Structures are given as C-alpha cells and as structure tokens.
Amino acid sequence: MSKGVIGWAVALIAAAALPFVLTNNYYLHLMIMIAINSMLALGLNLILGFVGDKSLGHASFFGIGAYAGALIAFATNGNVVYTTIGAAVIAGVASIAIGYPVLKLRGPYFAIVTLGFCLIMQLVASNWVELTGGPMGLPGIPSAKLIAGGTTILEGVDEQDYWYITFAGAALLYLLSRSIERTSLGRILTALKENYNLSEAVGINPFHIKMAAFVIGAAFAGVAGSLYAHYTGFISPKVFDTLLNVNIVTMVIIGGEATSSGPVLGAMVVTLLPEALRFAEGFRLLIFGVILLAVIMFAPKGLLGLVTTLRSKIRKEAA
Amino acid sequence: MALLKIEDVTVAFGGLLALEKININVNPGTITALIGPNGAGKTTLLNVITGSVRPRTGKILFEGKEITGIPAYTLVGMGLTRTFQLTNVFPNLTVLDNLMLGSYVFCRPWKELLNDIFARRDPALAAARASVDEVLEFTGLLPYRDLKARQLPYGQQRLLELGIALAAKPRLLLLDEPAAGMNEEETKALAGLLGRIRANKVTILLVEHNMRLITNICDDAYVLVHGRNITAGPPRQILQDPQVIEAYLGRRKHA
Numbered sequence A: 001m002s003k004g005v006i007g008w009a010v011a012l013i014a015a016a017a018l019p020f021v022l023t024n025n026y027y028l029h030l031m032i033m034i035a036i037n038s039m040l041a042l043g044l045n046l047i048l049g050f051v052g053d054k055s056l057g058h059a060s061f062f063g064i065g066a067y068a069g070a071l072i073a074f075a076t077n078g079n080v081v082y083t084t085i086g087a088a089v090i091a092g093v094a095s096i097a098i099g100y101p102v103l104k105l106r107g108p109y110f111a112i113v114t115l116g117f118c119l120i121m122q123l124v125a126s127n128w129v130e131l132t133g134g135p136m137g138l139p140g141i142p143s144a145k146l147i148a149g150g151t152t153i154l155e156g157v158d159e160q161d162y163w164y165i166t167f168a169g170a171a172l173l174y175l176l177s178r179s180i181e182r183t184s185l186g187r188i189l190t191a192l193k194e195n196y197n198l199s200e201a202v203g204i205n206p207f208h209i210k211m212a213a214f215v216i217g218a219a220f221a222g223v224a225g226s227l228y229a230h231y232t233g234f235i236s237p238k239v240f241d242t243l244l245n246v247n248i249v250t251m252v253i254i255g256g257e258a259t260s261s262g263p264v265l266g267a268m269v270v271t272l273l274p275e276a277l278r279f280a281e282g283f284r285l286l287i288f289g290v291i292l293l294a295v296i297m298f299a300p301k302g303l304l305g306l307v308t309t310l311r312s313k314i315r316k317e318a319a
Numbered sequence B: 001m002a003l004l005k006i007e008d009v010t011v012a013f014g015g016l017l018a019l020e021k022i023n024i025n026v027n028p029g030t031i032t033a034l035i036g037p038n039g040a041g042k043t044t045l046l047n048v049i050t051g052s053v054r055p056r057t058g059k060i061l062f063e064g065k066e067i068t069g070i071p072a073y074t075l076v077g078m079g080l081t082r083t084f085q086l087t088n089v090f091p092n093l094t095v096l097d098n099l100m101l102g103s104y105v106f107c108r109p110w111k112e113l114l115n116d117i118f119a120r121r122d123p124a125l126a127a128a129r130a131s132v133d134e135v136l137e138f139t140g141l142l143p144y145r146d147l148k149a150r151q152l153p154y155g156q157q158r159l160l161e162l163g164i165a166l167a168a169k170p171r172l173l174l175l176d177e178p179a180a181g182m183n184e185e186e187t188k189a190l191a192g193l194l195g196r197i198r199a200n201k202v203t204i205l206l207v208e209h210n211m212r213l214i215t216n217i218c219d220d221a222y223v224l225v226h227g228r229n230i231t232a233g234p235p236r237q238i239l240q241d242p243q244v245i246e247a248y249l250g251r252r253k254h255a
Helices: A002-021 A025-051 A058-076 A080-102 A109-127 A159-182 A184-194 A196-201 A206-232 A242-255 A261-298 A302-318 B042-049 B072-078 B095-102 B109-117 B123-139 B154-166 B184-199 B211-217 B242-249
Strands: A145-148 A151-155 B004-013 B016-026 B031-035 B057-062 B080-082 B172-176 B203-207 B220-225 B228-233
Touching: A002 A025, A002 A159, A025 A058, A025 A159, A025 A184, A025 A206, A025 A242, A025 A261, A058 A080, A058 A109, A058 A206, A058 A242, A080 A109, A080 A145, A080 A206, A109 A242, A159 A184, A159 A206, A159 A261, A159 B109, A184 A196, A184 A206, A184 B095, A184 B109, A196 A206, A196 B072, A242 A261, A242 A302, A261 A302, B004 B042, B016 B031, B016 B042, B016 B220, B016 B228, B031 B042, B031 B211, B042 B080, B042 B172, B042 B203, B072 B080, B080 B154, B095 B123, B095 B154, B109 B123, B123 B154, B154 B172, B154 B184, B184 B203, B184 B211, B220 B242, B228 B242
Parallel strands: B031 B203, B031 B220, B080 B172, B172 B203
Antiparallel strands: A145 A151, B004 B016, B004 B057, B220 B228
C-alpha cells in the first residue's frame, strides 16, 4: 500500500515537472499524444485484451468523441466537463448501436463489422456537411475550459496546459481500468476468453458482459477524442483513420493484453518509436515493423509480460 | 414432490429422434443416474435441461416451476448448475479464481467496482469468498489454491470442475461423466465426495458409464437406449434386466 502511494507520488511529481524539463513543444506534443493514445488503448483493451473479441474499429469511437466533443464545445464555449462527459456518452451509445446486433454472434463478424463501421463513420463525417463541415472539417474548436458559475477558472492554452489535462484524463481512466482489472469484473471479462461455455454455466450472461466491456471501452475513446478536438482546435473526417484502428490494436498487443499498465506501455512505444527512428529516413516504417514483429514473436504476452518474466527470473537467481 | 421433473420430452435433430417421450423424476436428496450406451441421448437430455437444446415437445420442471428453454446462466441463480463431459475449467486462472467465478451468482460486480474505486469493503465479495473457502476445504483443493488450473493433474482438474459447480451453492447438480478418465483410486474418492455432497442436501443427476460407481452411490437409475427410456429403478435391480444387458453387451447367440 505505502509502496503504491509512493509510486503515485513520484508519477504525479514527474508529470507536473515534465513541461519544465521538456521545454521543446514538439516533445510535449508527443507526451500529449501518449496520454491520448493511452486512453484509446485502455478502452480497446477491455474488449480486445480481457474478453478477446477483436475490434478493428476502435477509432470510430475516437472520431465520434472528437466530433461530439467539438460540437458540444461550440455550444458551451469549451466547458471541458460537458465535452468529455457528452463525448463519452455519445460514443457509448454509438457502440451500443453497433454492438447490439453483432456481439451476440461468435466468430470473425465482430472484427469485420467494427472495421466497416469506422469506414461508414468516415463517410458520414465527409457528407453530413451541415453538422460536420464535410471534408473541410470543423475549425476553431474552443479550447478546454473549467467553468464554474459562468466564470472560467482554468483554460487550456498551450502544450503545457494540455499535457496536464490529457495526463489527468489518462490517469483517471487508468485508475478505473485498474479497478476493473483487480475486482470480479476483470475476472469475469477474462472468463469469457478462457472458456465461453463454462462462463455461461457459472451464471455469466456473455452478451451483457461483452456489451459492458465494449461500451465502457468506447466511452474511453470518446473522452480521448474530445480532448484531442480541444487540443488541436480542428478536426476533419481523418479522425476516423484506418491506420489508427491498427495502431490501437498494436498498442494493446505490444504492451500486454488484459492488464492496465500494458496498454499504457504500448501507447508509449507505438507513439515514440516511429519518432525515435526518424534517423533511418526511408527505412523508418520498415524498422518499426520489424521491431513490432520481434516483440510479438519473443514476447507473446507483450512488453509487460516480458518485464514480469525477467523480474521473476532475476528473483529466482538471487534466491 | 420431485425436485426435477422431465415430462414427455422429445428432441429431434432433423428427422432423427434423439430423445423420445422421456419422463424422469429426480427426487430431492438423491443421486440419480442416467445410463446407456454412447449416442443414447444422455448429454442431449442434460442440454435440454440447461436450455441449450430446445425440445420439440414436453417440458422441464424444477421445484415445480417450468424451466424449459431457460439459459444456463439464468438457471445458476435458480439453484441448478452443471458440469461438462470433457474437462472444463478456466485453464490460465488460478484455482482460487476458478472457484471465485463459480461463485459468480453471489458477486455484484458493478457494486464491487464502485466500492473498489471508493476504497470500501464489498459485502457481496465477502459472501462469495466464504462460499469459495468452503469449497476449497470440502474438495481438498486448498493446497492447490494458487496454482493455475492447467498445472493441476487430471484428477484434480475434474475435482476443480466439480468445485466450480458447487461454489454457486446449487440445490441440483447435473454432472456429465464425472468419473471419465479417472483411475480406480480417484473414482473411489469421487464416490465419497458425491456421497458427502448428497449429505449436504444437494440433489445430483449424473450421466455415468462406471457401473461400480453407479451401484455404489446412486439411488435411482434411468436407462436410455436410442433415445428411449427402456427401464428405471434401483441400479442393482436394473443391471440384472435382460434388456439392459442386451443394450450394453448385445444378444447371446443361441447355437
């Protein structure tokens, strides 16, 4: 317990001090993207990592969250409480609409339908011009503000502010994810992946549980999307990015499925590694791909699994 | 009154009659066996009881209430659990977690999540833990508590499977070939355990091929052959029945 408190104190101090160490805005931008990607990976992990249902369309809910957050921001002058909660709810409702018909089926349907849903959402965003601005997107999204009694208390202006905002969001979702992981809910989610028939036999309604994991995961993505909209101030149909779908899956698998720290670790690697490989110029993505392949081959439980294995090996040798 | 009543159940897969007008009464506090050669429809009947196979005609009554077609996950809460023919555990979870899942009906996962977030104790979890501790003690799995299910030897895995079913504190337990693949010693231990389960006022309906186990512990037996119930009664008596001997061993050729 006290060890955990110290860990959190260190993490909070490090997060608070980070903008003073990383004075370059570009680095700070990467840190913000890590926080946003962490929220996405933590959300996808609930359905992909714990339950084992392959969703290839998690970016749909990021995009829906971004548009919902932007539109609410225009209406409320950027009240961050309304935008994040509104985006989470709208992304969650969208996931019910897509999950309800598909999650009853077993097999590859879920992967195909979620991917298709993302492509459809991209088309909707491009063509519903009155609402989304079409391909031109929505410019001038108000910055995130904490408003109480009509006066703005805090406002997100520069990278430093947005680092604090996105870090707070990611930390809260991480804590929620960790609570899910260590209570009965985490065990129940894993049970479906481990043995579907026996899960039913012990009284678990698979459809309800899968639905819950999917909806909560979508709400996480909604929060990430709305904070992203505040941060960039401009969104376009490109938020429904097919590559982002793949990247979120990669974060979860590379970091370590069905854990809470794994997706965060994965978000760091998938965000930073391509940047660190910039020296390789044209070979950048090739090297990135080879590294990912190596991780999957040699650490099937992800980087977190690798760390755990190494740690127990060292402990055994020491004993 | 019978705890479980199967009334005129007929199941057809296409043109094939898998079960034909089956009537079975399972009396409270007894161990009832369902026997018969392979393909007689025994597992199908268990699947009808737990709602995964719909009968063409007939109905299932549990404690006087009709449960025909009600899915397994709802039945657990009503006091009826089952095990499967092939070993069925959560292989990568510990014995403790396996049993905690068995006690799922006592858990209130959403309340527990809220309690965890606000660092409060969860009362439902305590009830589930108590049930699990009882089962660990009862089945003798306590020493293996923190091992993963797949690390257990076969006999212990089957025991764990039984433990998972018991953790829900059922009033009726359906067991599909619990002794399959067990050696003689393990079978003996299983017989003792089933006897103690009955002593705890849990009624058992089991499908089994091991005749010694059946004659030793069962109060009633129903014989299914080709989807028909050819005879029923105390196990020792029906095993003398020429019809049953014929179904298992074939007819003696007269020279």
